[in-house]
Structure formats: C-alpha cells, structure tokens
Amino acid sequence: MAKDHRAGSKVKGDKLPAILMASDLLEGDTVFLFKDGWTRDSREARIAYDQETADAMEAEGKGAAAANAVVDPYLVPVELTEDGHPVARHFRDVMRQKGPSVHLDMGKQADFGPIA
C-alpha cells in the first residue's frame, strides 16, 4: 500500500539538533522521546546534538513502534530557544508540536502553554 501521509520531517540540509516525535498509539496525540520513555511536553524532549545520538534515538523510536507504544516515529530538526527548549524548524512539525493554529485552546499549546 502506498504511503498516504507525509511521513518524516521535510527539513532539507543539516538535520541536527533534533528531537524524536511520534503519535501515541492509544490516544493518537503527538509524543516526544524523553530521557526515559515518552513525554507529551516537548520542553522535556531529549535532544540529539550529534548523529550518533540521533541514530540511537531513531532506533529507540523504531523499537517503541514495534512494541506498539507509538506510530510513525521520526527525527525532527529543531532550533533551541534561549531557555534551551527545542522548537521544530519546519512549519509542519511546528504544527504537530503546538497544535492547530486555528484552535489555540487545543493540542500541546493548550496543555503546556505557549511553545516559543
């Protein structure tokens, strides 16, 4: 079956630093790889600054998908705010990280406050 959604980040060029994003299997919402398991608060997301860490995180994501915890994990290139919080570089990833732009009362932006 052909892919019927746009998997992966669309950022071109240098892809680091990065975080790992996925959809939670049960709830369907966006989750981020944390130091230990998954978090819904992107400010806590584990950040890969080098390729080796990124590869390890990706492998961990694949493992979680195989274990039926998450769906479609992928690395998301980010920039860091002054507080050191990761913010996705591509507008599509930002939408997932925050929530719908037309409903600021929904999604992660509603649960955790403004995300940069």
Added chain:
Amino acid sequence: MYRYDEFDERFVRERVDQFRTQIARRLDGSLSEDEFKPLRLKNGLYLQLHAYMLRIAVPYGTMSGRQLRQLAKIAREYDKGYGHFTTRQNLQFNWPKLKDIPAILDLLADVEMHAIQTSGNCIRNTTADQFSGVAADESEDPRPTAELLRQWSSQHPEFVWLPRKFKIAVTGAEHDRAAIKVHDIGLKLKRNEAGEPGYEISVGGGLGRTPMIGKVIREFLPKDELLAYVEAIMRVYNAEGRRDNKFKARVKILVHETGAEEFTRRVEDEYAKLDGPTINAPQEEIERIAAYFAAPDYEDLPAESVTLDSARREDAGLDRFVEQNGFAHKQPGYIAFTVSLKPVGGVPGDMSADQMDAFADIAEKYSLGELRVTHSQNLVLPYVKKDDVPALYTELKAHGLATANAGLVTDIIACPGLDYCALATAKSIPIAQEIAKTFADDARQKEIGELPIKISGCINACGHHHVGAIGILGLEKGGRENYQITIGGDATEHASLGERLGPGIDGEDVPGAIEAIVETYLGEKQGSESFIETVRRVGADPFKTRFASFVEERSKALEAAE
C-alpha cells in the same frame, strides 16, 4: 428518510464488532500498524497530525435531528465539543481516541449511522444534490438512486479492493449542485424523447493532482438498468485501472489514457456480457426504497405568506437572510434554506455540539425532523413553511446560524489543511478566515454577488480548488507555505477547471490578491453578470494582468521594507 431494515442493522452491528476485535488485537500487539492501517481506514479512521480522525458517512447528505443530536453527544463525550462537515457531505471528528472508537461506533449504530465507505479503495459514500426532493428545478428525486447505490455497493464482494477510491454523485435537476462532472461516475436523472426515465452517465471526472471533467459515455440509460451498467463500468475499471501507481489509479486516468470512445466500447462490451436482470434491483425493491423518499404530507398553503412578507418588511436582517439563503421549493407555501456554517472568522464547516443540539431541535420544529449536508460544508433545512420563517430566523440567529452568505465570497470551501491533516502541505482554514474578514461587509458581499472560493491545502484537492470560481492551492515552496491562485473553475453543469493566474504567493498576500481579482471583475462586469460569467466572457487575461501588477507591488513593498 430511509430507515434501516434488519439486514442493514445487522450488517452495521457486525462491522462494529469486527472492528472492536481488530482494535483489541492492535492494542495487544497481534496486529502491527501496517496490518491495522487498511482495516482502520475501511472504518473511516485516520491518524492525522494531532490525533485520530473519524469520518462518519452521511449518505447523500441526509440526516435526521435524532442523528445530529447523537453526533452532538459523541462530540461532547469523546471529542472536543465540535464536528466538521466535509466536501463529501460527511462529518469528521478531529480528536477521538483509538480506545474509544468502538464505543463511538456503537453510539452511531444506535441511530443508523456508521463510518463505512468513508475511506479506503472502495466505492465511497454516494453524494447527491442537497435540495433533492424539494428543488423547484428538479425533474426527479436522486435520493432513491443514491440509496440503491449505497445498498448495492456496501461490501460488494467484487469491489472492495478497487485500484483506488471511487466516488459517485447523482443529481435530478437541470442545475447541477452535486458536482457530478468531477466525480468518478456522475449520474443525471433525465427523460428520453419518449418520456421514459433514465440516466445520463459520465465517467472519469475528478480533482486531485490530475483534474478531469467527466466524459458522457451513455446519453441515456433506462432507469431500471442502472446497477448492471454501473457494474460494467466498475468491472472495466477494476480489471484495467492501474494498480502499479497510486497516482494514476483513479478511473479518470484510465478513461483519459484509453480514450473516452474506447473506454465506452469496453464498458458496452462488458455490459453486453452481463446478465442484467440478475444484477438490477427487482422492481419491488426499487419501489420499497422509493417509498421512503415519498413527499411528506405537505399542508395545502398559499404560495406566498402574508406573515413572512410583512416580517421581511420590518426586519432587514430577516429579509436579507431569506433573499440570500432561501431556496425555491417545489411545494407552494414552502421554502428550503441553506444554513451557513461560514460565519466570518469561523472555521468553514465546523459546528459545535451545542449548535448541533439546537439545530436538531430546529429541524424537528421547522423541517419535519430532517436536515441535509451540502458539499459546500453548509447545512440545509429542506421543508420549511414560509409562515414559520420569522420564528425560524430568530432561533437560528440565537445559535449563530443565521449568516446570510450562501454562495457569496465569504461562503468559502476549505479543507482542514495543515491545521489537522497529515497530507497537507499548507494551511487552508486561516486563509479562508482572512479572506472572509476582508470581505466581511454585507453590502460589499452583496455587490460582489455569487463567488465560490475554494481552498485546498494540498494537491489532493479536498477543497475542490480546481472548480472554484477562484481556487486557491496551498503548497510548500522553499520551506514556506505558498499559494497558487486560479480563476474560472466551475463545479456545475458548465463544469470547467480553473486557470492559474501567475506565480504562487505568500499566505498573507492572498486576501489582497483576491481583492485585486474582485476589483477586476467589478470593472469588467456587464449588467448582472456573475463573477464566473464575466470570466467566461473576457477570459483570464485581464485578471492575469492585474494579478501580475499585484505581485509586483507586493515584492516592491517587501523590498522597501527590507
């Protein structure tokens, strides 16, 4: 309205039970995502950017107040208090959880609803004119045909794994409000010279990345031969449609590559081989279905209502609402209404649970308990007595449902776009909101007149941009959202595809560009010409010229700002 028989009821309940066990197997790990995905799609369940999305079928856009009330309950208990009506006359919930889906499907089944045939490579929910059965310009009600096709296509064993999805639309009126020319099969009810009922059949229309206008392959098919003939079309498509390339798998590509004449020959050959009488529905079944769509017991009323006429003179808002959203009814003393889900600044097609409850009451009080969904993401009250209109208007207004903009520049079709959709390349809803704000003034909207703007947030064209009088397509270009603008598209019996005006522009420039296009129209307009009529007469060139100068002005302004 159609009522489920025992078979329908059992079929839907069995499907819910099946999917319940499939979800359980997914959750316990027996099914991988790759195995589960085609199963969930067959039940209308998608995984979008922020959550799962459940698409619920509203066959030919017809729904009862009771059903809408149940949707309100689901919205409140299992979603975030609202639902979204789509360009396929369906309803989507944007936030359901996988674990809650069986409970939601049970609630739907309780009111004869489901999510079957809203996704996957099957024959999808058949759509129809939203004014079916009541339109003054209708020759025959398309709903019995749509219902017959629903029953025939539901789980048709031969057509559950087609090369790609397949959409059928039906109209019984001269003026096509169901966009039949941009469907895989478009059916138009008509009569031949002898006065016998039948269909004109178009095949191979569609939007998406390769937009096509359907080709008429049968000028007249006797009415009782419908299922066998459609089966012949499906068999040719099923056998020859391209399964090697998803992007070339729709029947429109097959018709285009084969040529309409040769495709017709193959269908006719197949049709000659079929044993029609074993496929076509027996007469008593056709009559059984038709009986559900018999005209209601209308009251014998004078054509004009003194009550309404005097209320209109006293209340300019009511007068404007009736003028813009009222629709001529075939029964004297009655009127149908488009109820706009496009308040300025709102999300096109969204309706809150509270509004659903209120509207269910309104439909029961003023429209014999029935409502319709339009492919323009609005609702319709089909059976309103003119005498009741002042009271109806007051209630609609109280619930924010009396926006008098049906068909106007602020009545914009927009797909969910990047705000929700995993396929989207750009936002769509915020563009619609900004355009609506720009043209919010009622007098200005009225002066501009009928102007369907349609916005899609990706090339798949759920927002029907190809057939918008003004079409807007959001893409990604150089890591930014970028919008291409077309004009001259038309989804009616004069179906045509829009023509691009020039290079893509930034989202923030779209409202200004639309203003430039509208100004060009008002300058070129003769007499009472609508936008699309002016475009047809003068062509796209004056619009391209004005658009080019708009783009140049904007880039100069940007340079100056830097």
